[in-house]
Amino acid sequence: xxxxxxxxxxxxxxxxxxxxxxxxxxxxxxxxxxxxxxxxxxxxxxxxxxxxxxxxxxxxxxxxxxxxxxxxxxxxxxxxxxxxxxxxxxxxxxxxxxxxxxxxxxxxxxxxxxxxxxxxxxxxxxxxxxxxxxxxxxxxxxxxxxxxxxxxxxxxxxxxxxxxxxxxxxxxxxxxxxxxxxxxxxxxxxxxxxxxxxxxxxxxxxxxxxxxxxxxxxxxxxxxxxxxxxxxxxxxxxxxxxxxxxxxxxxxxxxxxxxxxxxxxxxxxxxxxxxxxxxxxxxxxxxxxxxxxxxxxxxxxxxxxxxxxxxxxxxxxxxxxxxxxxxxxxxxxxxxxxxxxxxxxxxxxxxxxxxxxxxxxxxxxxxxxxxxxxxxxxxxxxx
Ligand SMILES: Cc1cc2nc3c(=O)[nH]c(=O)nc-3n(C[C@H](O)[C@H](O)[C@H](O)COP(=O)(O)OP(=O)(O)OC[C@H]3O[C@@H](n4cnc5c(N)ncnc54)[C@H](O)[C@@H]3O)c2cc1C
Numbered sequence: 001x002x003x004x005x006x007x008x009x010x011x012x013x014x015x016x017x018x019x020x021x022x023x024x025x026x027x028x029x030x031x032x033x034x035x036x037x038x039x040x041x042x043x044x045x046x047x048x049x050x051x052x053x054x055x056x057x058x059x060x061x062x063x064x065x066x067x068x069x070x071x072x073x074x075x076x077x078x079x080x081x082x083x084x085x086x087x088x089x090x091x092x093x094x095x096x097x098x099x100x101x102x103x104x105x106x107x108x109x110x111x112x113x114x115x116x117x118x119x120x121x122x123x124x125x126x127x128x129x130x131x132x133x134x135x136x137x138x139x140x141x142x143x144x145x146x147x148x149x150x151x152x153x154x155x156x157x158x159x160x161x162x163x164x165x166x167x168x169x170x171x172x173x174x175x176x177x178x179x180x181x182x183x184x185x186x187x188x189x190x191x192x193x194x195x196x197x198x199x200x201x202x203x204x205x206x207x208x209x210x211x212x213x214x215x216x217x218x219x220x221x222x223x224x225x226x227x228x229x230x231x232x233x234x235x236x237x238x239x240x241x242x243x244x245x246x247x248x249x250x251x252x253x254x255x256x257x258x259x260x261x262x263x264x265x266x267x268x269x270x271x272x273x274x275x276x277x278x279x280x281x282x283x284x285x286x287x288x289x290x291x292x293x294x295x296x297x298x299x300x301x302x303x304x305x306x307x308x309x310x311x312x313x314x315x316x317x318x319x320x321x322x323x324x325x326x327x328x329x330x331x332x333x334x335x336x337x338x339x340x341x342x343x344x345x346x347x348x349x350x351x352x353x354x355x356x357x358x359x360x361x362x363x364x365x366x367x368x369x370x371x372x373x374x375x376x377x378x379x380x381x382x383x
Contacts, residue, residue: 002130007033008294010125010135012117014038016049016279017265018141019103020286024063026106028290035133036107037125039116043103044096046239048159048200050173050192052076053090054347055280064283066102069095070194076173080336087343091173093192094279117142122260122298137294139301141264150249150269153323154210154242155276158217159190159202161237164230167196176339178332180224184209186322186331189224198236201225206331208323210242243276247319251309260298264289268305272352273315274322280351281308314359315352338362 009025011018014036022036036043056064075088104111119126120140125133174191181187185207192200201224203217218238225232246269254269264270264285271278285304292300322334339346345358354362 002132004132004134005035006134007035008136009034010133010138011036011264012120012125012138012140013142013265013267014040014043014103014111014113015045015141015143015265016047016099017267017270017282017285018139019043019099020063020282021139021141021264021289022107022110023103024286024290026110027063028287032294034110035112035135036103036110037112037115037117037127037133039114041113042096042100043111043113044099047096047241048093048192048237048239049096049279050091050093051277051279052347052350053092055351056283060283060287063286064094064279067094067099068092069098070192072172072193074172076175078339079174079177079179080332080339081179082336083340085339086172087346089343089347091175120261122262137262137297139262139264139289139297140267142267144244144266147244147254149251149253150244150246151320152210152244152246152249153185153319154207155204155245156207156210156212156240156242157190157202157204158212158214158221158240159200159238160218160221160235161194161198161200162221162225162230162232163234163236164197164199164225165233166231168193168199168228168230170199176335178335180220182329182332185328186335188332188335189221199230200237206245206322208328212240212242214240245276245319245323246271246273246312247316247323251306255302255305257302259302262297262301263305264301268301269309270305272350273312274319275350277350312352314354318362 009032011022011034018036022034025032025034070093073090075086076091077084077086116128117125118128120138122138123135125138170191170193176188177191178188180189184205187205190202190204194200201221203220265282266278270281270285322331326334341361345361348354348358
């Protein structure tokens with residue numbers, strides 16, 4: 001007979017959001033028995049997640065600090081064809097291997113790996129190997145899922161950590177080097193100096209097309225490194241991603257009211273619509289969840305996600321301008337203009353906390369896209 005596992009809380013998906021929820025419960029509600037169910041052989045997959053200090057409140061840092069693998073207190077830089085700018089906000093990166101190590105140490109036998117959830121109900125889960133989990137509450141944190149109800153552009157990238165034969169000379173991250181040839185939309189290179197001989201180089205595109213030509217991008221990374229005079233001894237890590245930049249859509253279709261399974265992470269559309277980044281929302285949601293009663297979690301998480309969706313309408317409107325109004329080879333001008341604004345406004349933008357004054361400031365002045373295309377994009381339905 002198939003085995004039944006009993007717990008108070010079953011968290012499906014041991015990625016960023018599911019792991020953070022499990023860690024938050026383990027610390028704040030140790031009396032709750034939980035299981036974290038991941039289909040892969042490790043927690044977190046193969047990712048590097050980065051964030052600014054301004055993305056996470058000091059009170060929430062305890063959850064994320066043990067995961068940080070690189071930190072640059074000296075701030076970060078952006079580069080555009082006619083200027084460079086250094087911003088003082090510190091930057092941090094988390095390697096998924098560290099999430100795996102830390103979460104497995106903290107959670108022990110509460111982690112179930114190589115276990116695919118095939119049937120999910122608000123209080124019951126069936127795994128592919130036939131095991132059942134009976135729980136007071138289930139949280140579905142299985143990542144993106146079906147995005148067909150959302151209108152998306154794409155932020156796509158390939159990143160490689162390069163071990164060089166001599167020092168690269170950078171002492172802080174360059175989060176956008178947009179001095180490169182503009183191909184397939186807005187293109188920039190993202191640089192993280194891990195140590196004086198190792199640099200993470202990511203070739204990134206804001207594109208209308210989600211197709212990712214990995215060999216072409218790795219060739220461009222090699223060309224970029226060579227143009228900088230960097231001699232590559234070894235590629236120590238590679239990752240790729242295609243993140244939705246959501247500029248419209250129907251939340252009720254994405255998460256129907258009749259679906260009463262609680263959700264978290266990208267599964268609940270908890271990300272900054274313009275960047276596709278979910279880490280700040282994942283931290284906040286984990287701490288919020290650990291403060292909720294387990295009954296009726298489906299309703300509570302949907303109400304919170306719907307409010308988050310509504311609060312993202314301004315960013316979706318900007319996304320619409322970017323993908324529908326700006327000519328792909330001119331998209332860089334929007335970022336070029338944005339990065340001339342105040343550092344605090346930029347920090348609030350990335351954390352999804354833009355004030356009304358910020359919103360007006362971002363849009364006012366001579367628009368970096370043709371005004372008629374901007375109006376057409378703004379007036380078309382589905383923000
Ligand atoms: C390469 C890459 C880099 C990124 N970098 C950043 C960044 O720097 N900063 C940032 O904020 N965001 C970043 N993002 C975007 C976003 O934050 C991540 O995608 C983040 O991992 C999403 O978290 P999540 O928990 O919702 O989903 P995921 O982390 O994708 O986790 C979902 C988990 O569910 C598991 N799963 C799926 N189906 C099942 C099933 N049936 N049964 C059991 N388990 C299942 C998956 O294996 C996976 O481990 C990045 C994305 C990618 C792809």
